[in-house]
Amino acid sequence: MVTISDVAKRSGLSKSTVSRVINNHPYISKEKRELVQKAMEELGYYPNPAARRLRGQLKSTIGVIVPRIVNPFFSYLVNSIEQTAFEHNFQVLIFQSNENKEKELSFLNLLKTRQIDGIILTAIENDADTIHSYTQYGPILFCNEYLNHSTIPSIRVDQSKGAYLGTKHLIEQGHSKIAYCTGGLFAEDGKDKDRNQGYQKALNEAGLSLNPNWIFVDQHSIQDGKSVLQQILKMDDRPTAIFTGSDEVAAGVMIEANDQNVKVPENLAVIGFDDQPLAEMLHPKLTTIKQPISLMGEKAVEGLVTMMQENSTIPENIELPVELIERKST
Amino acid sequence: MVTISDVAKRSGLSKSTVSRVINNHPYISKEKRELVQKAMEELGYYPNPAARRLRGQLKSTIGVIVPRIVNPFFSYLVNSIEQTAFEHNFQVLIFQSNENKEKELSFLNLLKTRQIDGIILTAIENDADTIHSYTQYGPILFCNEYLNHSTIPSIRVDQSKGAYLGTKHLIEQGHSKIAYCTGGLFAEDGKDKDRNQGYQKALNEAGLSLNPNWIFVDQHSIQDGKSVLQQILKMDDRPTAIFTGSDEVAAGVMIEANDQNVKVPENLAVIGFDDQPLAEMLHPKLTTIKQPISLMGEKAVEGLVTMMQENSTIPENIELPVELIERKST
DNA sequence: AAAAAATCTGAAACCAGTTTCATATAAGTT
DNA sequence: AACTTATATGAAACTGGTTTCAGATTTTTT
Structure with a gap:
């Protein structure tokens, strides 16, 4: 292991000077700087990060x-x-x-x-x-x-905006019965989570009211999406569109829809969240909210x-x- | 920042003894060990990893x-x-x-x-x-x-075994015209890569010969898979089955097949590699080689x-x- | 020309640990 | 009782860097 002392010895200078060169301190003569650099190169020297970190220098x-x-x-x-x-x-x-x-x-x-x-x-x-x-x-x-x-x-x-855009888009497509899937309904302080606000805002603007049966909480995976579709199919009053919390949940909904002969978007419009590569692979390709x-x-x-x-x-x-x-x- | 010296002072012992306690050295009396542990706890002491690493101790x-x-x-x-x-x-x-x-x-x-x-x-x-x-x-x-x-x-x-199993499976399903997709054909030493050997071994055992037109090299992505299917459709003599190097390439093949009204597995059997979650999401669900x-x-x-x-x-x-x-x- | 400021360098202290060395006591052997 | 051996502890050296302090030299200002 080559140390700073080896470099100092080889260049005929002190550890201090070598250290100054390493750290680009001012007030070193060009001459000495080059001596040090030459010695470092010849020896294949790399400063030991543990030592630098110890002195409180290195953040890496x-x-x-x-x-x-x-x-x-x-x-x-x-x-x-x-x-x-x-x-x-x-x-x-x-x-x-x-x-x-x-x-x-x-x-x-x-x-x-x-x-x-x-x-x-x-x-x-x-x-x-x-x-x-x-x-x-x-x-x-x-x-x-x-x-x-x-x-x-x-x-x-801006999660709220995302949910708002998605829900508004569904409304513009003529839907008034819009289901909503989310990971969780409430933030840690008991207030509504941002996305939910966007969903409600879009509904309110269109004069639509929220149907609690169409709200699905704690949905995360493809499997969750499949089960959401199954639940929807059991309802007498079914939503015609669904806003999901992630492309994966949307994928689950669409895969199950396909298995159950529910046509997307004719019988059920689906919108995802994230814009993962997955979104372009599904059939039909998934409308979604893209996060940067x-x-x-x-x-x-x-x-x-x-x-x-x-x-x-x-x-x-x-x-x-x-x-x-x-x-x-x- | 609480140091080992602080612990030493507080416990009325030396740094050496504290260090020994930290590192579970033998030959420390129960009495002193407890003194040190008490002091460490009271001070909320955590050894500095940079210092330990410097002395060549810590591997983390x-x-x-x-x-x-x-x-x-x-x-x-x-x-x-x-x-x-x-x-x-x-x-x-x-x-x-x-x-x-x-x-x-x-x-x-x-x-x-x-x-x-x-x-x-x-x-x-x-x-x-x-x-x-x-x-x-x-x-x-x-x-x-x-x-x-x-x-x-x-x-x-055992990549070779994987390709062998997959190819053999296709042969057992009655296929004799089996295309093959891979990332690369040769290993760094110029020898055939393992998977290719498995593919060829299965063909040889069935007395089938390899058609160079049906070998696709450098295929990695979903997009690559799509393009493979397009190339196959342009052929006069088309393969009836395809072994792909990854579930993603397989997905591309199947997505494009669906778009082009090629039925899987009737018109083209597809087998993937990896067994990613993706494999269960495709329609039809993807036969694949599972890697642990x-x-x-x-x-x-x-x-x-x-x-x-x-x-x-x-x-x-x-x-x-x-x-x-x-x-x-x- | 004298004083002040800027430039340059090295010795020694420092960071927070571990290890070696020396030494003291206790326990076990002949 | 004398001699090993095992147990237990601390002082000091060591890890490989950075920083402070002090001093020397050069340059600039008055």
Whole structure:
């Protein structure tokens, strides 16, 4: 292992001078700088990151917590985060919370023990106070999530707008009986979640009232979507359109619809959320709300990198725009 | 920041003794051990990983290189690796090579600079000698990849068997005109890749000869699959069945087949590779070769952890079994 | 020409741990 | 009782860097 002392010896200078060259300090003569650089090259020297980190210099690792990496939404988000981090010379430590409070905590603790220099949280399992208490150990940033009244900066999309756009689109297609699938109805503070507000707003504007039978909560997977369609088929008063919380749930609805000879969009219009590659593979191709996943990842990394710099201002909350992608399922 | 000196002071003992307690050394009296533990708890002390790592003690981080995390095969593999690493108290640094030599190298360099304590390579971009030269800096293990004549241990599935099973299955269904899609035809040493051998072996056993027109190379994506079907439709002598290199390519073939009114499996039998969730979503459901992805991830982490321990033997190459999952597309 | 400021360099302290070495006491053997 | 051996602890050295402090030299200002 080549150390800074070896470089110092070889160049006939002191460790201090070598260190200054490494860190681009001012006040080194060109002559000595070149001597050091030559020696470093000849020896194949690389500074030991553990040593730099120990002295409090090195910041190099971003931790990302996702519920599950196999969920395409999150694998695309991680993709973007990794690419952006690489451009900023940061590495990405990945964690899956598996929707488990303890696992999330054990990851947050890596911030406390200085194993990571900042965290991007893409989902929250523990309560606001707990999460908040970790901000004392290092920068934390939400991506695709947020807590009300929290000072933790967040990068997210305008979910309410997404649901509004989707629901309004269905209404414009002539539908008045619109079902709604979601992951959860309420945010952690008991208030309605953003998406639901968008759904209701669109209904209200059209003078439509909400039918509680058509609201499906806790729907996440393809399997969930299949079961939603089965439930709909059992109803006497069936919705003619459905807004789903994710392309996967939409896919489940459409696959089951196909199996049950329910025609999409004639008998049931379906709209998804995310615009995953999946959306273009389905038959008919899925109309969906596109989230700017890549952009979210970029902004999240950039925000966190800013926070990790000394004396930097905390980035603002950013709300990114969503977009209706009209295909053939509506 | 609470340090080991603070703990020493508080417990009235020396740093050495505290360190011994932390590292479970023998020859510490119960009495002192408890004093130290009490002090650590009272102060909320956590050893600084950078300091431990500097002294060469701490091994905590596994690097994983995948071509792209959004490829479901790799996101499932990473999922398994992360879960297993967590159980072994290791963290996972994730890298995407994007099939880029330089990016792969820059990640391998993290081993040299001690930012990671071992690497799992799930794909190889650089040549054998280059990869090999990095083994001097730390343990490297292949997962889903290997180099012939290499001393680097590998965890992989029996690809040849997979192709053999799939092709044989098609033959048993009465097909004699069987097309073949693959990522690449030759391994890095110029020899046929394993899968191709399995395909040819099955053909040979049935006394069938290979039609070069029906071999499609460099096929990876859904889009590739679509284009394969279009090419097949232009042929005078069309295959009646196709073995594809991945469920995604198979999906592309089937989606395009549906658009072109080619009935699967009546007009064209399709078989995939991987058994991704996608396989069950297609219509008809996709017959495919199942790879034990989770098991591969587990074995890879366990192998690497073994290699990271001092004086440990290098794990053997492990070849995991594949399985034919018969569904409705054949 | 003198004073002040800017440029350049090295010795030593420091970061937070682990390990070696030395030493002391207790326990076991002949 | 004398001699090993096992147990237990602390001081100091060590890991590989960065930073402070002090001093030397050069350049600029008065």
